[in-house]
Amino acid sequence: MGVLKSLGNRLSGDRRKPEKNGQPSPMETPEAPSATYSTRFRSRGGDLNQWIANSNELTSAQQFYLDYLEGKLREQWNLGRNLILAWMPTDTGIATLSVPNYLIANRLPDAHAPEDNFTLRLLSTKKEVTPEGMDEIAERLQHAPLDLELPFKAGKNLPHLAIDALVARYSLTYVTDRAVALFDIVGFSLYSPLEQVTQLNSLSYSLNSAQARMLGRKIDISFARASTGDGFYVWNRDRSIQANINLYHFMHLVLADNAVARSKSRGNVTPRLRTSFHVGSHYEFYQAEGLNPTVYSYIVGDVTIELARLIERAVPGQVVVGDFSAPMPDRDTGEVQRVDAVQFIEKTQETLSGLKGLVVSGDEIESISCYLTGERGRSGNYSIKKYLVTDKHGLTRHAFNAKINIFRKHAEPIFLGVQDSELSTFGPVVMGSDLDDIGFE
Numbered sequence: 322m323g324v325l326k327s328l329g330n331r332l333s334g335d336r337r338k339p340e341k342n343g344q345p346s347p348m349e350t351p352e353a354p355s356a357t358y359s360t361r362f363r364s365r366g367g368d369l370n371q372w373i374a375n376s377n378e379l380t381s382a383q384q385f386y387l388d389y390l391e392g393k394l395r396e397q398w399n400l401g402r403n404l405i406l407a408w409m410p411t412d413t414g415i416a417t418l419s420v421p422n423y424l425i426a427n428r429l430p431d432a433h434a435p436e437d438n439f440t441l442r443l444l445s446t447k448k449e450v451t452p453e454g455m456d457e458i459a460e461r462l463q464h465a466p467l468d469l470e471l472p473f474k475a476g477k478n479l480p481h482l483a484i485d486a487l488v489a490r491y492s493l494t495y496v497t498d499r500a501v502a503l504f505d506i507v508g509f510s511l512y513s514p515l516e517q518v519t520q521l522n523s524l525s526y527s528l529n530s531a532q533a534r535m536l537g538r539k540i541d542i543s544f545a546r547a548s549t550g551d552g553f554y555v556w557n558r559d560r561s562i563q564a565n566i567n568l569y570h571f572m573h574l575v576l577a578d579n580a581v582a583r584s585k586s587r588g589n590v591t592p593r594l595r596t597s598f599h600v601g602s603h604y605e606f607y608q609a610e611g612l613n614p615t616v617y618s619y620i621v622g623d624v625t626i627e628l629a630r631l632i633e634r635a636v637p638g639q640v641v642v643g644d645f646s647a648p649m650p651d652r653d654t655g656e657v658q659r660v661d662a663v664q665f666i667e668k669t670q671e672t673l674s675g676l677k678g679l680v681v682s683g684d685e686i687e688s689i690s691c692y693l694t695g696e697r698g699r700s701g702n703y704s705i706k707k708y709l710v711t712d713k714h715g716l717t718r719h720a721f722n723a724k725i726n727i728f729r730k731h732a733e734p735i736f737l738g739v740q741d742s743e744l745s746t747f748g749p750v751v752m753g754s755d756l757d758d759i760g761f762e
Contacts, residue, residue, distance in 0.1 A: 383483075386473045390415075391487060393469050398491040401608075405491040406443060407450045407458050407466075408484065414471030415484065418455065420464050425493065444495035444604075448488045449481055494605040498647040500565035501556045501599060501620070502572045503628040504528075506592040507637040509551035517551075520592040523582060528553065531574035534679050535567065542567050547619050552594075554625060561652035562660065562668065565600065569669050570676055572596060573689065573725050576640070576737045581682040595635040597628045598723075599643030600665075630712040631720050634747055640738040642666070642693065644707065644719035662721055663705060666693055684732040693721040694741050706741060708748040719751065 379387075394417070397405055403419040428440040439461055450458065459465055473479055506520055528546065535542055543558040555571070557564040582591045603622030631641045646661040660668070673689045680686075695705040711717050724738035 382473075383479055386471075386479045387483065387487060389473075390469075390471060390479075390484065393471070394488065394491050397467065403491075404493050405488055406448070406462075406493075407455060408448055408488050409450050409452060409455050409466075410475035410481070411468060414469045415475055416455065416466040416468050417488070418458055418462075418464060418466040419491075420462055424462065424464075441495055444493055445497060447485055448492055449485050490607050492606075495602070496560070496605060496620075496622075497602050498600055498649075499556055499560055499603060499620075499624065500568050501554055501601075501603070501624050501628060502568060503549070503552060503554055503597045503625075503632055504575065505549070505552040505595050505597075505632045505635075507595055508593070512589055516589045519590045523591050524553065524579065524594070527575045527578040527582070528555065530578050531571050534574055535571060538675070538679065540567055540570075540675065542571065544568070544571065545618065547617070549629075554620060554628070556620065559652070560650070562649035562658075563652045565649060565665070566669050566672055569598060569665075569691075570672070572598060572640075573676070573691065573727070573737070574679070574681070576725065577681050577727050577735050580735050580737060593637050595632060595637055595639050595641075597631040597635065597641040597643065597720075599624055599627050599631070600645040600647040601627055601643070627718060630716070630718065631710060633712060634710050636739060636743060636747060638737075638739050639744070639747070640723040640725065642721045642723045644721065663693065666691065666723070681727065681729065681735070682732070684729040686727060687730050688728045689725065691723065691725045693723055694738075696741075706750045707752050708744070709751045710748040720748070722747070 394405060397403055397417060397419045401422075403421055404425060405417050405419045406425075408415050408417045425440060425444075443458060455466055475481060475484055504524060506524065509517060509520070512520065532542065532544055541559075542564070544555055545558055546553045546555045555568070557568045576594065576596060579591065579594055583593065601622070601624030603620045603624045605618050605620050607618055627643055631643060635641050642662050644662055645665075646659055648657050649660045650657045669691055673691065676686055676689055678685050693705045695703055697703050705721065708720050708722065709717055710720050722738065722741060722744060724736070724740075727735040727737070729735070
C-alpha cells in the first residue's frame with residue numbers, strides 16, 4: 322500500500338468530535354485577542370498583505386487564527402530547514418506536507434521544463450491541493466503529511482486564500498514567466514558610503530513616488546521589490562498582460578522622477594541609472610531572518626540572471642528590453658496569448674493615454690511615446706534593431722534598446738534612454754524587425 326493510501330482516507334474522513342444531543346459538538350474557539358494584533362498581520366508582506374488589503378478589516382478572531390496557524394507552520398519550517406509544499410483542509414484543521422530543502426534541489430532537472438517535471442509543476446501551482454493531490458505528492462516524495470488540529474474551520478472562519486498565502490511564506494514557488502525591471506546605479510562602488518546611502522534613498526523615493534502616482538490614478542498595481550545592493554529588482558505580483566504593461570509604465574515614471582531630480586541636484590546625491598526589463602522564470606522564497614522567515618519575498622532565476630547580464634553591458638542612461646516571448650493572460654477575459662518583446666512594446670503604446678495628466682515634478686504629462694530604437698528604411702518601414710549582447714562569461718543573448726519621450730504642458734520634455742549611436746560597447750546589431758508604423762513622434 323502506498324504512503325498515502327491509508328493517510329488519504331484518514332485525512333479526508335469524518336473526524337468530528339464526540340456528539341452531544343445527536344449533534345457534533347462545536348469546535349472550541351479560543352477567546353479572541355485584542356486588536357493589537359492588527360499591526361503584526363499587516364506586516365506579513367507578500368500575497369497575505371494583498372489579501373488583507375483587498376478584504377474587509379480583519380476581525381480580532383481572524384487575526385488570532387492567523388497567528389495560531391503561523392506558529393504551527395513555523396514549527397514545521399524548523400528554522401528554514403524544511404519547505405511546506407502543500408496543504409489541504411480537514412475536518413479538524415488542515416494537513417500539510419513538508420520536506421527538507423535539499424530534497425527539492427536534488428529532484429530538479431538541469432533543463433527546466435515544468436510540463437515534464439513533477440517537482441516544478443508542484444512548485445508552480447497553488448499550495449492548496451485536493452486529497453487526491455496530496456496522495457500523489459506524498460507517494461512521489463515519500464513523505465507523509467502532518468495533520469494539524471486548529472481552533473477554527475478552514476474556509477469558514479479563515480478564507481482558503483489567506484491560508485494559502487501564509488503557507489507560501491514557508492514554501493518555495495516557481496514562476497514560469499513574470500515581468501521584472503532592474504534599476505541599477507551606475508558606478509555605485511566608486512562613491513563614498515554616505516553617497517551610496519544617499520543615492521539608494523533617492524532611488525527608493527523615486528520608486529515610492531511613481532507607485533503613489535499610479536495608485537492615485539486608480540491603476541491596479543501590487544509591486545514588490547528586492548535590493549541588489551546597488552539597485553532594485555521590481556516586479557508586479559499580478560502576472561497578467563495588464564500588470565506587465567503597468568510595470569513598464571511604472572518604469573517610465575521612476576526614470577522620469579530620477580531625471581528631473583538629477584537636473585536639479587548637485588554633487589553625487591542623485592544616482593545615474595541604467596535599466597533593464599525582461600520576462601522570464603524565477604523562484605520566489607522567503608529567507609530566514611533570525612528565527613522567522615522574512616516579511617518580503619526574494620526572487621532568483623532565469624529572469625534575474627538575464628537582467629543582470631544585460632545590465633552589465635548597458636551604457637549609463639540606457640533602457641534595455643530583453644528578447645522574450647511569454648504567455649500573458651488577460652486579466653478581464655482570462656484568455657492567454659503569447660507576446661514577444663516587440664508586440665509588448667506595441668501594447669504599451671496603446672495604453673499610454675492612461676498616464677496623461679499625471680504630475681511629474683510639478684507639471685502635468687501631456688503625452689508620452691515609448692519605442693524600441695532602429696531606423697526607417699527607403700520604403701518607409703521602420704526597422705527595429707536587435708543587439709547581440711555578450712556577457713563576461715562569453716554567453717550571448719539578444720536585446721533591444723528602448724527610448725521614452727515624456728512631454729509636459731509647461732516644462733521641458735524628458736527624454737529617457739540613449740540613441741543607437743551611443744551603443745558601440747553594448748553589442749553588434751544582428752537583425753531588425755520591420756514595422757509599418759510604430760506610432761511615435
